[in-house]
Amino acid sequence: MRALLTTGTPPAWTVTEIAPPAVAPDQVLVEVATAGLNRADLLMREGAYVPSSADWNVGPDRVVFEMAGRVRTVGDRVTGIVPGDCVMAQTGGACAELVAVDHRLLLPVPDLQDLVAAAGLPSALLTEYDALTGAARFRPGDRVLITGGAGGVGHIGVQLARALGAGTVIATTRSRAKAGLLRELGATRVIDTACEDIATALGPDAFDVCLDHLGGPVLAGLLGAAAPRARIVQIGRLAGAHVRLDLETLAARRIQLIGTTFRGREADELHALTARVREALPGLLRTHDVRPLVDSVLDLSEAERAGQLLDRPGLTGKVILRIGV
Numbered sequence: 293m294r295a296l297l298t299t300g301t302p303p304a305w306t307v308t309e310i311a312p313p314a315v316a317p318d319q320v321l322v323e324v325a326t327a328g329l330n331r332a333d334l335l336m337r338e339g340a341y342v343p344s345s346a347d348w349n350v351g352p353d354r355v356v357f358e359m360a361g362r363v364r365t366v367g368d369r370v371t372g373i374v375p376g377d378c379v380m381a382q383t384g385g386a387c388a389e390l391v392a393v394d395h396r397l398l399l400p401v402p403d404l405q406d407l408v409a410a411a412g413l414p415s416a417l418l419t420e421y422d423a424l425t426g427a428a429r430f431r432p433g434d435r436v437l438i439t440g441g442a443g444g445v446g447h448i449g450v451q452l453a454r455a456l457g458a459g460t461v462i463a464t465t466r467s468r469a470k471a472g473l474l475r476e477l478g479a480t481r482v483i484d485t486a487c488e489d490i491a492t493a494l495g496p497d498a499f500d501v502c503l504d505h506l507g508g509p510v511l512a513g514l515l516g517a518a519a520p521r522a523r524i525v526q527i528g529r530l531a532g533a534h535v536r537l538d539l540e541t542l543a544a545r546r547i548q549l550i551g552t553t554f555r556g557r558e559a560d561e562l563h564a565l566t567a568r569v570r571e572a573l574p575g576l577l578r579t580h581d582v583r584p585l586v587d588s589v590l591d592l593s594e595a596e597r598a599g600q601l602l603d604r605p606g607l608t609g610k611v612i613l614r615i616g617v
């Protein structure tokens with residue numbers, strides 16, 4: 293089968309023939325239609341990200357960790373999934389014609405999604421659902437702020453917050469052109485951080501929960517807009533991994549700053565999170581669409597170019613590789 297591998301010096305992505313995977317009793321063999329790219333794929337290629345979660349069950353030279361496709365065969369211990377089912381998953385080495393996935397990591401492709409867009413959903417959905425309902429202990433009515441709201445992960449957070457019943461959904465972008473899009477996705481207020489500072493624009497006591505995809509000085513500026521007992525979940529560090537924080541404000545408002553990553557997560561935790569999302573998804577989609585925006589779809593043979601698109605300033609939503617089915 294064809295699979296995308298990291299090879300050579302300097303490292304590059306190449307489509308390579310490798311043996312198809314064996315299917316263990318708890319696994320399902322999926323014919324992959326599409327795979328979704330993430331920034332971590334680029335970091336991994338440079339050796340700056342080493343996946344260590346239990347959903348990465350192939351070598352570090354394999355590429356990409358989310359996909360959508362059709363079930364070809366199921367292992368002896370798998371029930372409730374049959375050949376032909378459309379599924380999606382966060383799983384290691386997802387950019388290949390066939391992947392063997394533990395059935396407890398699978399999510400059904402929602403009726404409204406096609407297989408192309410679905411490949412861009414699992415990672416962002418698991419990240420944002422976990423951050424909101426787990427780390428931030430979100431309750432309906434909470435005011436939610438999402439930094440980097442138009443990004444591949446953040447735009448799912450905006451839709452989820454709306455679907456879960458947030459009181460207000462505030463999203464940040466540096467691009468005036470993306471403000472309309474963020475409102476369409478469910479943001480009730482958009483802050484253009486190219487023109488205004490978050491704390492000045494919002495004033496104090498503006499959010500109960502923040503999903504922060506940026507870190508750096510953006511994170512420092514969030515404290516001034518946080519409500520007493522606000523929860524800030526630190527998800528990504530695109531604006532910087534080091535920052536000076538006003539700990540007086542953090543203490544005075546009893547703000548909780550919570551870090552998160554999938555690295556190091558055990559199988560039980562990943563299975564439990566996937567089960568919670570699987571259970572919640574039909575209800576969420578009944579009231580609101582939670583759909584990945586697709587920026588570009590490229591053929592597997594154009595993987596290198598697809599990777600370059602992730603750094604394009606105007607990127608809006610997900611970059612998808614088409615593989616088969």
Ligand SMILES: NC(=O)c1ccc[n+]([C@@H]2O[C@H](COP(=O)([O-])OP(=O)(O)OC[C@H]3O[C@@H](n4cnc5c(N)ncnc54)[C@H](OP(=O)(O)O)[C@@H]3O)[C@@H](O)[C@H]2O)c1
Nearest residue numbers: 440442443444445446465466527528529530531552553554
């Ligand atoms: N912790 C976890 O479990 C987890 C899981 C998935 C992803 N992540 C991380 O979350 C972050 C976001 O991922 P993503 O896929 O959404 O990235 P993305 O698609 O590149 O989007 C992030 C958005 O942030 C804005 N941005 C980028 N660089 C910025 C900067 N220097 N200052 C201010 N704004 C900036 C851009 O929006 P505008 O152009 O609209 O301003 C961009 O669209 C990444 O760091 C990723 O590695 C973490």
